Amino acid sequence: MIDLYYWPTPNGHKVTMLLEELADAGARLEYTIKPVNIGKGDQFQPEFLAISPNNKMPAIVDHAPADGGAPVSVFESGAILLYLAEKTGRFLGSGPRDRIAVTEWLMWQMAGLGPMTGQYGHFHVYAPEQIPYAMDRYRREALRLLGVLNRRLEGRAFICGDEYTIADMAAYPWINPYTAAPLDLEPYPEVRRWHAAIAARPATQRAYALTKQVNPDAGKPLSEEERKQLFGR
Known part of the structure; x- marks a missing residue:
C-alpha cells in the first residue's frame, strides 16, 4: 500500500x-x-x-x-x-539506453520546464503587482522550453520514442497549466499532438x-x- x-x-x-x-x-x-x-x-x-x-x-x-x-x-x-x-x-523504457534518455528528460522537466513554467504562472497569475521584466523573462523561457520539447517530439510518438514513459508523465501537467494566462501553443504542433494523445488516455482522465x-x-x-x-x- x-x-x-x-x-x-x-x-x-x-x-x-x-x-x-x-x-x-x-x-x-x-x-x-x-x-x-x-x-x-x-x-x-x-x-x-x-x-x-x-x-x-x-x-x-x-x-x-x-x-x-x-x-x-x-x-x-x-x-x-x-x-x-x-x-x-x-x-522506464526497454533497455539501458532508453533508461538514460528517460532520466535525462525527467531531469529536464524537473530542472527546467516545471520551475520556469511555474515562475511564469507566478508572475502572470499570482504576483500582487505586475513586474514586466519578470513576466517577459519567464514567458520567453517557457516558450523556449516548449520549442525544445517540440523539436524532441519530431518523429517520435513520445518524448523517448515509441514508448510512453515517466518522462512524458512528468512533462504533461506542465503544458499550459494556467488557464488565466494561457501560452500560445500554435507554433508547437508536435507538442499539441503529443499532449492531446496523453489527454485521451484513460489513466490520465482518471488521474485528473x-x-x-x-x-x-x-x-x-x-x-x-x-x-x-x-x-x-
Missing part, C-alpha cells in the same frame, strides 16, 4: 498519472490519498515535514518496499516517479478526475489566507 500525500497541482498529477497507468499496465499499486491542503498550510505540519522536509508535496510512504523492510518515504515528484517505475519495472474529489474549490481565485500560505512563508 502506498500513502500518497497529494494536492491537485501539476506535480501532484504526475504521481497519480503513473499510479493509474500502472493499474492499466497490470502492475497496480494500491494507494490511498492523504490530502495536503497547501492553501491551509498542511505542508508545514511536523508530521508532513518528517517525510517531506522541503515542505512541498507530493510525497509517498510505501508500506511494502521491495526489500521487505520498514516503510520507505520518498519526496520530490521526480524521485517518486523513478521509485515507483523501478519498483514495478514499468515506464481526482482534482474535484480532493479539492472541490479547484480553479477558484485564491483567498488572502491561501496566498499567505503559498507565497508568504
Whole structure:
C-alpha cells in the first residue's frame, strides 16, 4: 500500500498519472490519498515535514518496499516517479539506453520546464503587482522550453520514442497549466499532438478526475489566507 500525500497541482498529477497507468499496465499499486491542503498550510505540519522536509508535496510512504523492510518515504515528484517505475519495472523504457534518455528528460522537466513554467504562472497569475521584466523573462523561457520539447517530439510518438514513459508523465501537467494566462501553443504542433494523445488516455482522465474529489474549490481565485500560505512563508 502506498500513502500518497497529494494536492491537485501539476506535480501532484504526475504521481497519480503513473499510479493509474500502472493499474492499466497490470502492475497496480494500491494507494490511498492523504490530502495536503497547501492553501491551509498542511505542508508545514511536523508530521508532513518528517517525510517531506522541503515542505512541498507530493510525497509517498510505501508500506511494502521491495526489500521487505520498514516503510520507505520518498519526496520530490521526480524521485517518486523513478521509485515507483523501478519498483514495478514499468515506464522506464526497454533497455539501458532508453533508461538514460528517460532520466535525462525527467531531469529536464524537473530542472527546467516545471520551475520556469511555474515562475511564469507566478508572475502572470499570482504576483500582487505586475513586474514586466519578470513576466517577459519567464514567458520567453517557457516558450523556449516548449520549442525544445517540440523539436524532441519530431518523429517520435513520445518524448523517448515509441514508448510512453515517466518522462512524458512528468512533462504533461506542465503544458499550459494556467488557464488565466494561457501560452500560445500554435507554433508547437508536435507538442499539441503529443499532449492531446496523453489527454485521451484513460489513466490520465482518471488521474485528473481526482482534482474535484480532493479539492472541490479547484480553479477558484485564491483567498488572502491561501496566498499567505503559498507565497508568504
